[in-house]
Amino acid sequence: MNSVVAINRRARSDEQKALRRQTVLRAAEAYFLEVGYEAFSMAQLAKRAGLVKGTLYLYFKTREELFLTLYEESLTRWSQVFISNLSEPMSSEAYARALHNTALADGTFVPLLIRLEHVIEHNVSTPRLIESKRVFMQRVEVIAESTSKALALSLRQAKEVTKTMGVLLIGATRTDQGPSLEDEELPVDVQDLIASFSSEPLFVKNAVRIIEGIRAEATANSHKTNR
Amino acid sequence: MNSVVAINRRARSDEQKALRRQTVLRAAEAYFLEVGYEAFSMAQLAKRAGLVKGTLYLYFKTREELFLTLYEESLTRWSQVFISNLSEPMSSEAYARALHNTALADGTFVPLLIRLEHVIEHNVSTPRLIESKRVFMQRVEVIAESTSKALALSLRQAKEVTKTMGVLLIGATRTDQGPSLEDEELPVDVQDLIASFSSEPLFVKNAVRIIEGIRAEATANSHKTNR
DNA sequence: TTATATAGCTGACCGCCGATCATTTCAACT
């Protein structure tokens, strides 16, 4: 009945506890992919993971700490996929396209990213928040290194590109997160509006503008005196 | 006790109903400014508006339709303030700064904007959604017209700038929506990270890059043959 | 092999949420 076999009735050793935590996380991810953030309930998750709601709270302090963990996992997973899709050198456009497509291909990453600051982080302990921010910084570092090579930018520039791409990604993928309705229900003017906010071209075009802007600032600065 | 005097025990005429709807909206806005989106409860709102929870649902189908109405109001209000802050001509940077500062100055606009697609629109009837999208299109039109004059761009370019600024605003104001915690609790590396995502410079710098990018594309295209 | 102590796990319970609806009540019209 359950998707994961409960190996033991009780997890006593640290390894067993880690294993149980993992089965919860995997069940949570599968469930999240089905129903999304708002419809996700802890009681349902417990059922699917083959235990009871109270037990979940032995492994995660709050619903949001569970989501924060899923976010961290998806960030790391995505960053690896993204980096493996880069070549040296590549165009800004190809870079932007790779970033966008790998991000959207991971069903967990974007939905959690866009809720990170204004929902998830508000019900998480401060130490856990700090830990999470450090994971984030580390990923930025790693991505920036690859970005530097792919786009032939200084590390400082590459770091700025990396951070800015995150900002743009959040804004550009909004429409994909809107209500999914049959297009036939919508009048053409509204359909056109939604089409004009289609995330892929929106992201890619502006990513290129920003990357080229950052590149241009460097050459402009090198022509100036050091004030 | 109540902030608004209940003019009548019952609203019978259309004007009276509109008036009561307005008192609910004004109470909702004041309450929202105090507690934000997640802590906002319909029962509390009813108390503050001087009526009972069930009555709210005579005037708004769902909590989200109430928020959608507040969003539309704030969008219109902000766009007027923003436009009145534009001059002709002005620099991209001044334009971006005006946009960012007027948007953040309105306590309702940004918090609702960032939740629009992935929360609010998911519990709203399709006709109401269509109506709301049309209000949005109309505001884009109005803002684009002023943008065209302020930045000396074609209307087509100005419309693209306007839409893109919305996307960027959502991404850039994320950090402002994070948990508000005493800075002393955070280690310096995390403080630095948060500071590096400070929304004003983040927005302004990238807005300028995008605006200048759009401007440059026009001159580049005019040098090409019409393919 | 059996007794004991530990801690993982349970499920009933809490307060609150958004939303509904049969009933009450009052303003307007005859």
Place this chain on the structure above:
DNA sequence: AGTTGAAATGATCGGCGGTCAGCTATATAA
């Protein structure tokens, strides 16, 4: 004054995230 229909009510619903006293499986000691 009597009638009526819609505005307002408040009890009620199912479900939510989260808690906790008690149960019991399990590791260890005797």
